Amino acid sequence: MLPCCHYVRGMSRWVLATGLLCLFFIFSLSCHRPMKVVAVDPQFRDRPRLAVLVIFDQLRGDYLERWESLFGEDGFHRLQHDGAWFQNCHYPYAHTVTGCGHASVLTGCSPATHGIVGNEWYDRAAGEVVNCVVSERYQRVPPTPAAAKKTTAKEDSLGEKRTKGHGAPDRLLAPTLGDALKAATGGRSRIVSLSFKDRSAILPAGRQPDACYWSAEGGKFVTSTYYRERLHPWVEKFNAGKPADRWRDMTWDKLRPDLDYERYSGPDDVAGEGKGAMQGRTFPHPMGSLLYYQALYNSPFGNELLLDLVKKAIDAEHLGHGPVPDLLCVSFSCNDPIGHIWGPDSQEVLDVTLRSDLIVKELMAHLDARVGKDRYILALTADHGVCPLPEVSRAKGKDAGRVSPSVLRREAEAFLDETFSKGEKTRWIENSSEPWFYLRRDVLQGRGLKQSDVEEALAGWLKKQPGIQTAYTRTQLLGELPADDALGQSVRLSFHPDRCGDVAIILKPYYLFTSALLATSHSSSHSYDTHVPLLVHGPGVQKGIRKDPVTPQATAAILAQALGIKPPARSEAPVPDGLFNEPAK
Ligand SMILES: [Zn+2]
Numbered sequence: 001m002l003p004c005c006h007y008v009r010g011m012s013r014w015v016l017a018t019g020l021l022c023l024f025f026i027f028s029l030s031c032h033r034p035m036k037v038v039a040v041d042p043q044f045r046d047r048p049r050l051a052v053l054v055i056f057d058q059l060r061g062d063y064l065e066r067w068e069s070l071f072g073e074d075g076f077h078r079l080q081h082d083g084a085w086f087q088n089c090h091y092p093y094a095h096t097v098t099g100c101g102h103a104s105v106l107t108g109c110s111p112a113t114h115g116i117v118g119n120e121w122y123d124r125a126a127g128e129v130v131n132c133v134v135s136e137r138y139q140r141v142p143p144t145p146a147a148a149k150k151t152t153a154k155e156d157s158l159g160e161k162r163t164k165g166h167g168a169p170d171r172l173l174a175p176t177l178g179d180a181l182k183a184a185t186g187g188r189s190r191i192v193s194l195s196f197k198d199r200s201a202i203l204p205a206g207r208q209p210d211a212c213y214w215s216a217e218g219g220k221f222v223t224s225t226y227y228r229e230r231l232h233p234w235v236e237k238f239n240a241g242k243p244a245d246r247w248r249d250m251t252w253d254k255l256r257p258d259l260d261y262e263r264y265s266g267p268d269d270v271a272g273e274g275k276g277a278m279q280g281r282t283f284p285h286p287m288g289s290l291l292y293y294q295a296l297y298n299s300p301f302g303n304e305l306l307l308d309l310v311k312k313a314i315d316a317e318h319l320g321h322g323p324v325p326d327l328l329c330v331s332f333s334c335n336d337p338i339g340h341i342w343g344p345d346s347q348e349v350l351d352v353t354l355r356s357d358l359i360v361k362e363l364m365a366h367l368d369a370r371v372g373k374d375r376y377i378l379a380l381t382a383d384h385g386v387c388p389l390p391e392v393s394r395a396k397g398k399d400a401g402r403v404s405p406s407v408l409r410r411e412a413e414a415f416l417d418e419t420f421s422k423g424e425k426t427r428w429i430e431n432s433s434e435p436w437f438y439l440r441r442d443v444l445q446g447r448g449l450k451q452s453d454v455e456e457a458l459a460g461w462l463k464k465q466p467g468i469q470t471a472y473t474r475t476q477l478l479g480e481l482p483a484d485d486a487l488g489q490s491v492r493l494s495f496h497p498d499r500c501g502d503v504a505i506i507l508k509p510y511y512l513f514t515s516a517l518l519a520t521s522h523s524s525s526h527s528y529d530t531h532v533p534l535l536v537h538g539p540g541v542q543k544g545i546r547k548d549p550v551t552p553q554a555t556a557a558i559l560a561q562a563l564g565i566k567p568p569a570r571s572e573a574p575v576p577d578g579l580f581n582e583p584a585k
Pocket residue numbers: 057058097098099336383384
């Protein structure tokens with residue numbers, strides 16, 4: 001005992017205190033998981049930790065100016081006032097639809113190069129119409145429940161027939177920013193892409209996203225076996241909570257009942273408007289239960305559902321907290337069906353745009369909190385605009401109308417009979433996926449006809465038909481086009497020789513192809529379809545309104561420069577001059 005007591009007494013008080021402190025420290029470490037701090041790769045030390053692409057489907061370029069006074073301070077205004085706002089941003093190609101837009105923004109090129117020439121197109125070799133992102137090689141994850149298989153076609157409110165297989169970027173022929181980022185970081189970047197629509201998640205993401213999800217029947221988010229065999233646990237948990245059912249049997253009312261919507265958009269009840277999924281022409285719109293998931297897609301609530309998933313993804317995937325920058329692509333789809341059903345001058349489109357302002361505000365607040373202010377760069381754009389309802393245009397004294405694709409095809413066949421087979425009935429047109437007529441090459445060969453002659457005759461006839469501005473032939477598009485033929489140049493940017501047809505029909509401004517389901521649409525080279533916003537916000541971005549002409553495809557180079565990597569290999573649109581405070585490295 002004595003030596004021990006002697007020893008204790010002999011220790012100075014500070015040694016004892018230090019020992020106790022050490023013990024406490026060791027105990028603390030064993031009780032708390034130490035915070036994982038990832039060292040930033042020196043190559044990316046001064047770069048944003050996360051690049052964010054936000055697409056609003058069918059957010060036309062003029063909306064942000066038209067309704068600027070109605071937005072709050074932290075949504076669109078934050079981008080408009082603290083970022084670069086390109087007001088003169090147009091797609092350079094003619095066929096402005098969702099697949100083409102979503103493929104173009106982060107490849108930095110046009111359909112002629114990336115190969116996504118439409119949402120669907122006719123595949124001559126297969127003898128069928130193919131969807132831009134549906135591949136027979138892959139299946140849905142999780143598999144489609146047997147009970148849902150029968151109703152899948154009904155669930156698609158845009159009336160697209162779902163073919164066999166499931167989503168994959170097989171038909172995309174150019175790399176995206178995501179692919180360039182994976183290459184630059186040895187695969188270490190995290191890439192997440194989310195949307196309601198399959199093509200809008202799949203095409204911006206490129207070939208190797210870590211998570212790519214879109215909505216399927218029942219409001220559940222799904223992926224395909226191209227990406228992985230099982231859902232991420234955070235998606236599984238999200239789906240299990242049935243968050244899509246939140247608005248069942250509710251109504252879609254105006255966000256701002258205090259506001260005179262008619263003053264800022266137009267009357268609520270207009271000739272030509274649709275009714276959606278039993279939603280009616282005027283506010284309030286019932287969400288119902290029979291066609292509820294269609295109504296969800298045709299309402300702003302689908303965007304809110306996606307935003308919830310986006311927040312979960314940011315947290316679960318620790319976006320912006322790795323050693324190298326990450327990429328998040330989000331495409332909010334619901335603005336598009338709302339515009340298709342009620343038209344761009346409707347109170348419904350005003351309302352969804354006001355609600356989109358809140359989506360931007362909430363998304364940026366979440367990014368500020370989880371990634372950090374000034375630690376991410378965000379670009380916001382749209383995939384196309386939209387044409388006013390022909391009825392609304394006519395009321396304003398414009399020449400406007402609808403062209404029936406089936407009548408046009410029938411009459412074109414009759415013209416070809418008259419011209420090339422002395423009136424003998426022949427089937428000349430193999431397929432007519434708008435805006436293309438695909439001629440039957442076997443028939444032309446069998447009759448000893450030169451294809452270019454038939455194309456030219458058909459184009460000449462088309463040019464004389466009501467509602468048609470002009471037509472271009474395959475032979476023209478493969479040859480020399482006059483440099484001052486701006487329209488022809490834009491059609492050529494939409495033309496991929498292996499995927500497009502033989503004669504392209506260009507409708508007059510304010511004319512549409514008739515559709516049983518859609519009151520209005522987009523897909524032309526007219527400015528209401530090509531004009532979209534482009535806003536860039538983040539560290540080093542020179543803020544201000546820009547009037548110089550740009551294309552949305554510049555987004556690929558802009559985000560690449562911000563991250564300090566090479567733009568995707570086929571990108572064509574450069575970074576606009578003076579966008580970044582620092583000179584390009
Ligand atoms: Zn779209």
